Amino acid sequence: MKAALIGAGQIARQHLACLRTLPGVEIAAICDLSPALAEATAERFGARAWFTDHRSMLERVRPDVVHVTTPPPSHFRLALDALDAGAHVVVEKPATATLDELETLARRAAEAGRALVEDHNYVFNQAPLEIRRRVGTGELGPVVHVEVLICLDIFGPGGFADPNSPHPALRLAGGAIADFLPHLASLAHRFVGPHRSAQAVWAKRRPSLLPYDEFRAVIEAERGTASLGFSACSQPDAFWLRVYGERMQASANLFETRLTFDGPRPVPKPLRPFFSALEEGRAIRRAARRTLLRKFKGPGAYEGLWELLARTYRALATGTEVPVPLEDLLAVNRLVDALKPREVRP
Amino acid sequence: MKVLVTGAGGFLGRHLVAALRARGDRVRALVRPAARLEELGWPEEVEVVRADLRAAAPLESAFDGVEVVIHLAAAVSGGEDLQFAAAVGGTERLLEAMARTPCKRVVLASSFSVYDFGRTRGTLDEDSPLHAVPELYARDGYTIAKWWQEKVARRLCERNGLALTVLRPGFIWGRGHAYLAALGQRLGRHHLVIGPCTRMPLTHVENCADAFALAAREARAAGETFNVIDGPGERIWRYLGEYQRGTGERGWRLPVPYRIAILAVRVAYATVFRSATKVPSILVPNRLESRLKPLRFENRKLRERLGWSPPLDHAACLARTYGPWR
Numbered sequence: 216m217k218a219a220l221i222g223a224g225q226i227a228r229q230h231l232a233c234l235r236t237l238p239g240v241e242i243a244a245i246c247d248l249s250p251a252l253a254e255a256t257a258e259r260f261g262a263r264a265w266f267t268d269h270r271s272m273l274e275r276v277r278p279d280v281v282h283v284t285t286p287p288p289s290h291f292r293l294a295l296d297a298l299d300a301g302a303h304v305v306v307e308k309p310a311t312a313t314l315d316e317l318e319t320l321a322r323r324a325a326e327a328g329r330a331l332v333e334d335h336n337y338v339f340n341q342a343p344l345e346i347r348r349r350v351g352t353g354e355l356g357p358v359v360h361v362e363v364l365i366c367l368d369i370f371g372p373g374g375f376a377d378p379n380s381p382h383p384a385l386r387l388a389g390g391a392i393a394d395f396l397p398h399l400a401s402l403a404h405r406f407v408g409p410h411r412s413a414q415a416v417w418a419k420r421r422p423s424l425l426p427y428d429e430f431r432a433v434i435e436a437e438r439g440t441a442s443l444g445f446s447a448c449s450q451p452d453a454f455w456l457r458v459y460g461e462r463m464q465a466s467a468n469l470f471e472t473r474l475t476f477d478g479p480r481p482v483p484k485p486l487r488p489f490f491s492a493l494e495e496g497r498a499i500r501r502a503a504r505r506t507l508l509r510k511f512k513g514p515g516a517y518e519g520l521w522e523l524l525a526r527t528y529r530a531l532a533t534g535t536e537v538p539v540p541l542e543d544l545l546a547v548n549r550l551v552d553a554l555k556p557r558e559v560r561p
Numbered sequence: 562m563k564v565l566v567t568g569a570g571g572f573l574g575r576h577l578v579a580a581l582r583a584r585g586d587r588v589r590a591l592v593r594p595a596a597r598l599e600e601l602g603w604p605e606e607v608e609v610v611r612a613d614l615r616a617a618a619p620l621e622s623a624f625d626g627v628e629v630v631i632h633l634a635a636a637v638s639g640g641e642d643l644q645f646a647a648a649v650g651g652t653e654r655l656l657e658a659m660a661r662t663p664c665k666r667v668v669l670a671s672s673f674s675v676y677d678f679g680r681t682r683g684t685l686d687e688d689s690p691l692h693a694v695p696e697l698y699a700r701d702g703y704t705i706a707k708w709w710q711e712k713v714a715r716r717l718c719e720r721n722g723l724a725l726t727v728l729r730p731g732f733i734w735g736r737g738h739a740y741l742a743a744l745g746q747r748l749g750r751h752h753l754v755i756g757p758c759t760r761m762p763l764t765h766v767e768n769c770a771d772a773f774a775l776a777a778r779e780a781r782a783a784g785e786t787f788n789v790i791d792g793p794g795e796r797i798w799r800y801l802g803e804y805q806r807g808t809g810e811r812g813w814r815l816p817v818p819y820r821i822a823i824l825a826v827r828v829a830y831a832t833v834f835r836s837a838t839k840v841p842s843i844l845v846p847n848r849l850e851s852r853l854k855p856l857r858f859e860n861r862k863l864r865e866r867l868g869w870s871p872p873l874d875h876a877a878c879l880a881r882t883y884g885p886w887r
Contacts, residue, residue: 224642249649249653251653252649255649259695379595380616
């Protein structure tokens with residue numbers, strides 16, 4: 216299959232590093248507005264051609280799959296052109312700036328019989344996959360509640376709050392935090408299904424270019440409840456996922472490999488906390504070693520992106536369902552839309 | 562002569578503005594939109610233009626009345642993508658805009674990091690081999706960015722009929738920037754000194770700025786490439802000693818012969834880290850080489866072709882770096 220990529224920035228390198236390892240996938244072309252970046256990226260990842268104009272790339276290369284990894288406000292136009300050129304589209308999150316745009320894309324993909332996959336990478340990290348496996352076997356019991364909280368310092372130089380070159384994501388409703396809503400919404404959706412109602416709180420703690428730096432939400436969904444959060448001020452960086460089942464609870468930090476479970480044990484009830492703590496300690500020590508080793512090799516915290524792309528290309532090759540079906544994509548983005556702030560701060 | 566200096570708010574840029582003014586040139590300084598000018602203490606004659614070369618904003622008016630551009634702007638820290646966008650994307654934008662103006666001369670600040678130290682034997686000069694593709698992409702983000710910046714600058718200047726001078730400074734040091742990557746590895750407050758007798762390709766920031774100011778003025782420099790170092794360079798052991806005395810930092814200097822260090826790193830790389838994709842720079846053989854390989858360094862071309870000699874000797878550089886603030 217011929218893969219092409221539009222937008223050769225930071226996240227593009229993760230896509231390309233993964234594509235290079237997938238059997239039967241050829242990196243056919245790279246497109247970027249900067250000729251040097253397009254050429255350097257093509258050279259580095261063994262792409263045959265590079266372009267600065269995406270339309271001529273689509274026309275000349277006729278890719279089977281197009282990865283859209285540009286800043287979010289440009290996704291809609293580029294993804295639409297790629298679908299119209301007959302390609303499947305893998306688009307970075309947030310797929311579009313508005314729900315309307317996403318519905319248009321989804322309609323176009325369905326009409327053309329092409330896949331449209333948004334990068335819900337953290338859903339495919341090892342820890343969430345393992346928790347879902349245990350939900351599937353019934354070990355956790357029915358899921359009652361899921362909690363997702365990202366703590367991430369996004370004030371640093373060269374990041375979202377760079378006063379010299381404002382990040383394009385600041386143009387989204389919610390500012391930089393909107394860039395992370397698809398992670399929160401996709402994880403919630405996987406465990407408790409489409410939302411019925413959502414209440415969000417947007418706040419600003421520190422003076423900065425960001426319109427908001429704190430976000431919390433409570434969600435009622437078809438199969439349970441969820442609480443979602445993003446904190447730019449709390450340190451250290453962490454990505455907490457906690458899943459509360461009727462029989463067992465799971466806790467993971469997706470920036471690391473830490474994953475612990477706490478559930479019933481065949482010991483007298485007063486001793487349960489003691490044995491639970493010992494087992495949790497052992498699991499955290501094992502995870503510490505894995506986290507360190509992960510730093511030396513492979514995709515690190517982007518392991519979910521690699522898994523998602525591998526599953527996507529397998530599905531496209533065999534004609535089976537892609538790992539993020541259109542219906543899920545729409546449900547996740549309806550939740551994202553419901554979470555966005557209604558009043559737009561300057 | 563009117564000179565446009567990009568990256569004028571940076572470490573070299575500030576000293577370059579002073580060096581140009583000392584030679585009687587008029588300066589237009591391009592600084593980032595959020596740069597704090599009060600810290601720079603520039604007089605009113607220095608015209609200031611605020612722009613970030615990563616942003617797609619029109620730049621042509623910055624060239625009004627300018628005879629020579631000295632292009633220093635780049636990112637020396639941050640991730641690989643930020644460094645590439647700043648150095649390479651910024652150079653593309655600047656030179657594309659310049660091609661639409663009457664200004665035809667540019668001096669680019671490149672770097673010693675474009676040289677392949679591994680393939681260089683004996684003396685490193687302007688004819689030493691540069692990194693080759695694809696080996697380049699196993700290097701750090703700064704090296705990739707500077708290598709591509711030079712390539713893009715040469716290409717755009719040739720295409721648009723601009724006269725390019727490339728200056729490649731060694732390690733630039735001075736007040737507030739005296740701790741260098743070539744010093745080895747910090748271990749807490751102690752230092753692992755790899756190859757203590759190796760001489761470093763050094764240029765004091767004021768000497769370096771003087772070389773840039775000269776290259777901008779000299780028509781003979783057009784179309785040429787020069788290494789900028791003050792001389793054969795200080796030995797690492799002695800430089801670190803002066804650094805510790807100058808800054809009052811305490812700590813042991815632990816000497817390790819270069820051959821032993823590179824052998825140990827090669828063995829570790831071939832065994833433990835064989836399949837690793839992300840390893841600290843000091844543990845990657847070719848990156849260790851480009852920071853610490855013992856070579857001799859030359860500035861003969863700069864001396865002979867442009868008649869340059871560093872205005873400050875080593876004792877004066879030490880006084881400017883560690884002595885009382887003037």
